[in-house]
Amino acid sequence: MAASAPLPPATHPPVGPTARSGAPAIRAERLEVRYRDKFVWRNASFEVEHGEFVAVIGPNGAGKTTLFRMLLGLHWPSAGSLSVLGSAPHRGNARIGYVPQRHTIDRETHLECDKLVRLGFPGTRWGPGDRFRPTVWGPRLRLEAERDAAAQVLADVGASDLGSKSLGSLSGGELQRVFLAEALVGNPEMLLLDEPLSNLDLRRSRELVETIHGLVQARGVTTLLVAHDINPMIKCLDKVIYIANGRVATGRPSDVLTSESLSALYGVHVEVLRDSRNNIVIVGGEDDHGEEGA
Amino acid sequence: MSGSAAGPGFNWNIVTDLRSMLAFEFMRNAFEAGTIIAILAGIIGYFVVLRRASFATHALGHTGFSGAAGAVLLGVQPVYGLLVFTIATASGMAFLGNRATNRDVEIGTVLAFALGLGLLFLSLYKGYATEAYSILFGEVLGISASGVSFTFWTSLIVLAVLAMIYRPLLFASLDEDVAEAKGLPMLALNLAFMVMLAVTISIAVQIIGVLLIFALMVTPAAIAVRLTKRPLTAVLVSVSVALSATWLGLFISWYEPYPVSFFIVTIAFALYVIVRVGKALRTDASPRLFASHPHDAGPT
Numbered sequence: 158m159a160a161s162a163p164l165p166p167a168t169h170p171p172v173g174p175t176a177r178s179g180a181p182a183i184r185a186e187r188l189e190v191r192y193r194d195k196f197v198w199r200n201a202s203f204e205v206e207h208g209e210f211v212a213v214i215g216p217n218g219a220g221k222t223t224l225f226r227m228l229l230g231l232h233w234p235s236a237g238s239l240s241v242l243g244s245a246p247h248r249g250n251a252r253i254g255y256v257p258q259r260h261t262i263d264r265e266t267h268l269e270c271d272k273l274v275r276l277g278f279p280g281t282r283w284g285p286g287d288r289f290r291p292t293v294w295g296p297r298l299r300l301e302a303e304r305d306a307a308a309q310v311l312a313d314v315g316a317s318d319l320g321s322k323s324l325g326s327l328s329g330g331e332l333q334r335v336f337l338a339e340a341l342v343g344n345p346e347m348l349l350l351d352e353p354l355s356n357l358d359l360r361r362s363r364e365l366v367e368t369i370h371g372l373v374q375a376r377g378v379t380t381l382l383v384a385h386d387i388n389p390m391i392k393c394l395d396k397v398i399y400i401a402n403g404r405v406a407t408g409r410p411s412d413v414l415t416s417e418s419l420s421a422l423y424g425v426h427v428e429v430l431r432d433s434r435n436n437i438v439i440v441g442g443e444d445d446h447g448e449e450g451a
Numbered sequence: 452m453s454g455s456a457a458g459p460g461f462n463w464n465i466v467t468d469l470r471s472m473l474a475f476e477f478m479r480n481a482f483e484a485g486t487i488i489a490i491l492a493g494i495i496g497y498f499v500v501l502r503r504a505s506f507a508t509h510a511l512g513h514t515g516f517s518g519a520a521g522a523v524l525l526g527v528q529p530v531y532g533l534l535v536f537t538i539a540t541a542s543g544m545a546f547l548g549n550r551a552t553n554r555d556v557e558i559g560t561v562l563a564f565a566l567g568l569g570l571l572f573l574s575l576y577k578g579y580a581t582e583a584y585s586i587l588f589g590e591v592l593g594i595s596a597s598g599v600s601f602t603f604w605t606s607l608i609v610l611a612v613l614a615m616i617y618r619p620l621l622f623a624s625l626d627e628d629v630a631e632a633k634g635l636p637m638l639a640l641n642l643a644f645m646v647m648l649a650v651t652i653s654i655a656v657q658i659i660g661v662l663l664i665f666a667l668m669v670t671p672a673a674i675a676v677r678l679t680k681r682p683l684t685a686v687l688v689s690v691s692v693a694l695s696a697t698w699l700g701l702f703i704s705w706y707e708p709y710p711v712s713f714f715i716v717t718i719a720f721a722l723y724v725i726v727r728v729g730k731a732l733r734t735d736a737s738p739r740l741f742a743s744h745p746h747d748a749g750p751t
């Protein structure tokens with residue numbers, strides 16, 4: 158794809174191994190994004206390979222969520238080209254699992270976790286519920302298959318015991334596991350996790366990262382995770398996408414998280430320090446970006 | 452309307468009681484319309500609670516007031532004015548986005564304007580006192596046979612639409628961003644829901660009136676979600692509560708000289724209080740139970 162080529166029209170994605178062997182999971186070339194006349198970031202070129210575990214880091218408002226929205230086909234680039242899993246981004250891509258930053262779910266949501274996870278299967282199906290509709294398999298079989306699959310994804314994220322609990326009664330960490338299970342329904346090839354660690358303490362963060370890393374390894378699912386603090390996951394990362402100051406830097410953590418690279422990104426002098434436990438602390442740059450280490 | 456003069460007094464044989472009150476056509480009509488509307492309100496109320504759209508629901512009822520008053524002024528059935536005004540307002544809310552149903556200030560501003568408009572319409576109309584009263588508080592005992600049949604067919608359409616969009620709507624109501632990413636048509640769903648809500652409110656006003664719409668549209672579902680974590684069960688509970696309040700309200704009003712709406716809202720309120728207090732007592736009790744558990748005995 159030529160560097161300044163316009164975005165290809167939405168086509169049906171090539172499915173299966175052909176897509177996997179050919180293009181990388183994500184390829185962005187000179188990508189630029191804005192809302193109306195307001196630039197978010199520009200001139201971003203990077204690739205994410207299949208099965209990589211990538212952290213997306215940057216201050217508030219840098220455009221991390223916007224990157225996800227573009228990958229999901231919910232927002233269009235203003236220039237440059239972007240391909241996801243071998244095709245142009247498009248809405249309703251069943252090969253991507255998504256955990257948004259903000260959910261409408263809160264303490265007042267009285268609903269079984271299992272029900273939310275299971276909505277991942279038929280949530281987009283129209284017509285009366287399967288309970289009332291004969292299908293080729295028979296409604297019961299389908300319901301049972303879905304229940305088993307939901308139990309399986311809940312088990313995969315270490316939340317087997319949460320299925321029958323109310324969403325409103327869960328702790329922050331438990332809730333994130335349920336959202337993760339919801340995203341895993343349908344066996345996606347890519348996971349986009351927007352700040353799943355933001356309300357968790359360091360221990361819970363590490364545990365959740367372990368679970369996610371386990372999924373990356375066991376399922377080979379390409380995973381992008383937006384976070385404020387890179388430390389809980391620094392050991393398992395393949396790549397970092399660092400967004401700040403309208404620019405995007407990508408590379409291995411050891412290459413991106415250096416004083417030189419981040420100073421160039423922010424346009425002011427930034428110091429990357431390591432404490433005695435090898436936690437990264439970034440000094441300078443923007444004040445509110447929360448890279449305070451452990 | 453007081454029924455106490457019309458038939459024999461209450462005795463503990465419910466069947467005889469019901470038979471004597473259902474001998475009157477206006478009571479049959481009231482029970483039929485009340486049943487249809489309670490079912491519909493119970494179902495759609497679940498989504499209202501799930502989507503936190505209770506203030507929008509309340510406000511839609513009030514904008515319906517000006518529609519009804521305008522219809523009275525023009526000499527047509529109030530329900531048509533209700534439909535026009537509530538559907539227009541609901542569509543506006545839908546186009547503003549799903550979260551707009553939570554924008555208290557915008558909704559409240561439109562609400563005040565609509566009530567002012569309704570007041571103007573009423574003052575232009577001469578015999579306004581009784582008309583206003585029945586729009587504000589409902590007049591279930593005044594529903595005609597044709598009113599019942601209008602209610603029935605309208606409800607059937609709303610139920611059919613809800614059955615078609617049930618799951619996508621549930622998904623979109625619960626987890627907006629994920630549903631959007633999965634390709635659900637959010638605006639269309641939002642619009643369909645808001646219009647169905649408007650239609651339900653318009654016909655429910657006959658029973659309960661615009662001021663008391665909350666008791667039939669929101670309270671039963673609010674009770675239901677506190678009793679069960681399953682959507683389908685919650686819908687069933689919500690419908691049962693709405694039906695109980697309506698039936699019991701109609702039944703009691705036969706013997707007491709007070710308005711039906713008063714009994715319906717009182718029963719709904721009593722059930723709500725019972726459920727809230729019951730729940731509070733249970734959650735209050737549980738920490739004490741756990742405290743005796745050795746793991747939680749002291750700080751670690």
Ligand SMILES: Nc1ncnc2c1ncn2[C@@H]1O[C@H](COP(=O)(O)OP(=O)(O)O)[C@@H](O)[C@H]1O
Nearest residue numbers: 192195197215216217218219220221222223224
């Ligand atoms: N729908 C929108 N309309 C206009 N501007 C937006 C919209 N969404 C986000 N923005 C702006 O784009 C920038 C990036 O937002 P976002 O991607 O949410 O940042 P992050 O996720 O990194 O905190 C912010 O400055 C934000 O104000």
Ligand SMILES: [Mg+2]
Nearest residue numbers: 221222223258
């Ligand atoms: Mg964000």
